[in-house]
Amino acid sequence: MIILTIINEVKHYQNLIAGKLAPSSSGKTMESIDPATGQVWAQIPLCTTEDVETVVESARKAFPSWAALPATERADYLRRIGDSLTEHGQELSALETQDNGWVIRESSYGLIPVLKQIWYDAAGQASIASRGETTPLGPTSFGYTIREPLGVVLGIIPWNAPLFTFSLKAAYALAAGNTVIIKPSELAAIGSLRFGEMLAEILPPGVLNVISGLGSEIGDALVGHKGVNRVSLTGSGRTARSIVQSTVRDPKPLTLELGGKSPNIVFEDADLDKAAEGVTTNGIFTGNAGQICVGGSRILIQRSILDEMLVRMKEKIASEVQLGPTMDFMTSMGPIANVQQYERVCAYIDLGLEEGGKLVYGGRRGGENLLPDQPEFAQGYWVEPTLIQMEKNTARICQEEIFGPVAVVIPFDTEEEALEIANDTSYGLAAGVWTTNLARAQRMVQRIEAGNVWVNTYRRVGVELPFGGFKDSGFGKDSILESTREKTVMIEIG
Numbered sequence: 001m002i003i004l005t006i007i008n009e010v011k012h013y014q015n016l017i018a019g020k021l022a023p024s025s026s027g028k029t030m031e032s033i034d035p036a037t038g039q040v041w042a043q044i045p046l047c048t049t050e051d052v053e054t055v056v057e058s059a060r061k062a063f064p065s066w067a068a069l070p071a072t073e074r075a076d077y078l079r080r081i082g083d084s085l086t087e088h089g090q091e092l093s094a095l096e097t098q099d100n101g102w103v104i105r106e107s108s109y110g111l112i113p114v115l116k117q118i119w120y121d122a123a124g125q126a127s128i129a130s131r132g133e134t135t136p137l138g139p140t141s142f143g144y145t146i147r148e149p150l151g152v153v154l155g156i157i158p159w160n161a162p163l164f165t166f167s168l169k170a171a172y173a174l175a176a177g178n179t180v181i182i183k184p185s186e187l188a189a190i191g192s193l194r195f196g197e198m199l200a201e202i203l204p205p206g207v208l209n210v211i212s213g214l215g216s217e218i219g220d221a222l223v224g225h226k227g228v229n230r231v232s233l234t235g236s237g238r239t240a241r242s243i244v245q246s247t248v249r250d251p252k253p254l255t256l257e258l259g260g261k262s263p264n265i266v267f268e269d270a271d272l273d274k275a276a277e278g279v280t281t282n283g284i285f286t287g288n289a290g291q292i293c294v295g296g297s298r299i300l301i302q303r304s305i306l307d308e309m310l311v312r313m314k315e316k317i318a319s320e321v322q323l324g325p326t327m328d329f330m331t332s333m334g335p336i337a338n339v340q341q342y343e344r345v346c347a348y349i350d351l352g353l354e355e356g357g358k359l360v361y362g363g364r365r366g367g368e369n370l371l372p373d374q375p376e377f378a379q380g381y382w383v384e385p386t387l388i389q390m391e392k393n394t395a396r397i398c399q400e401e402i403f404g405p406v407a408v409v410i411p412f413d414t415e416e417e418a419l420e421i422a423n424d425t426s427y428g429l430a431a432g433v434w435t436t437n438l439a440r441a442q443r444m445v446q447r448i449e450a451g452n453v454w455v456n457t458y459r460r461v462g463v464e465l466p467f468g469g470f471k472d473s474g475f476g477k478d479s480i481l482e483s484t485r486e487k488t489v490m491i492e493i494g
């Protein structure tokens with residue numbers, strides 16, 4: 001058994017502004033809490049609008065020379081960032097784990113290779129970022145398009161997957177020639193602050209900046225700042241609405257990656273063993289306790305196989321979901337990342353049962369109940385993997401994003417009914433379909449309203465592929481294309 005040591009001494013982390021580590025201008029800090037133990041383990045800067053001016057100035061100043069670099073040179077920088085993850089990956093994954101509870105097994109083996117792929121993929125795309133098309137307009141004239149960087153791109157990131165969203169937002173924007181400001185969540189900023197510190201050794205000053213503070217204060221001020229040219233948020237619908245409001249007077253391109261209530265649908269002709277894993281340990285009872293935007297939180301099962309699937313799912317959870325020390329490579333599921341979210345998840349479990357749901361699995365919470373032999377976790381935010389069966393899709397726990405290790409099981413009879421339930425949600429982020437019937441798979445893929453559909457697999461990542469949602473799950477993608485603006489040129493040579 002390998003267990004990484006946790007950090008016991010409270011360490012202070014800093015912003016990265018103009019290539020230098022910096023505290024907040026007021027000197028104020030905030031506490032960061034290890035969700036496994038509920039104890040303070042680090043301090044982060046609590047910046048104000050004064051720091052917002054400094055960080056925007058830093059990114060603006062660095063923009064002209066970064067944008068003017070040949071794309072192949074920008075690509076070199078990005079490849080070096082990918083390479084640096086070989087050396088720094090273990091440290092970053094340990095920080096991410098202690099900061100938001102995503103177990104070390106996934107934050108190391110799962111996350112770090114994906115981060116590398118993102119930076120290498122972005123490096124590969126740098127040289128095509130400015131390409132356009134040529135169109136003849138007559139014997140002596142022609143038109144063409146070129147793509148240019150936008151300027152300063154702001155990446156606002158959530159607490160549930162900080163390094164992943166940091167990389168998606170920064171890598172493609174930098175590849176296209178923009179400079180970047182990252183605003184991590186005040187609830188899990190350490191991985192981003194430390195990653196910024198590492199990048200300061202690679203990138204020219206000001207090209208990438210990281211600033212920590214409250215979303216309602218510095219997040220809002222950054223969004224509305226005239227020196228910021230594009231905003232990419234991964235977060236909640238509430239924050240997205242506030243960003244849309246703040247940009248009404250001074251519109252700028254927005255990318256909004258928001259929540260989900262994704263259906264994971266099992267038909268009677270599916271490989272039931274694979275499906276049982278796909279809807280439980282792979283679908284929702286993940287290393288970060290289901291706090292994943294694409295979590296398959298509505299498990300739709302054809303009634304003819306409902307009893308058999310429930311038996312298989314319960315066996316899978318009982319044998320494979322292991323709560324315990326987040327730094328232990330044997331632990332498969334961690335705690336809820338912060339106390340606000342813990343209370344929200346617990347309230348939704350209670351609500352689901354009040355709404356008439358039948359508890360199929362789990363439902364317990366609290367470190368003292370779930371890990372009684374490990375008193376250090378008594379104050380941590382632990383919730384058992386929980387399945388609640390509902391007959392209809394109308395209850396609040398079927399409609400609202402819970403964002404935790406809680407899924408509803410909803411039976412259906414026909415393909416048409418499955419589709420109706422799947423689309424009966426304001427969200428449209430992801431969906432899973434389990435069937436051995438290719439024609440059925442194809443019919444479902446075409447009619448499901450979701451930005452990402454997996455067939456006979458779930459939660460697979462392909463950094464080469466676009467990722468984003470429909471409906472209330474947002475719009476836009478963190479891509480090279482959306483990191484540029486298109487210019488049209490017409491030339492008369494006659």
Ligand code: NAD
Nearest residue numbers: 157158159184185215219220235236239242257258259293
């Ligand atoms: P959140 O909206 O509370 O916070 C996200 C970020 O926005 C934080 O950095 C926060 O400080 C900042 N923020 C808050 N108010 C702001 C304001 N007024 N102006 C500017 N910035 C502001 O979201 P969260 O609770 O951190 O994350 C969970 C949510 O994120 C869930 O809904 C989840 O589904 C979603 N999410 C989506 C994806 C995706 O790719 N679609 C991925 C991960 C998480």
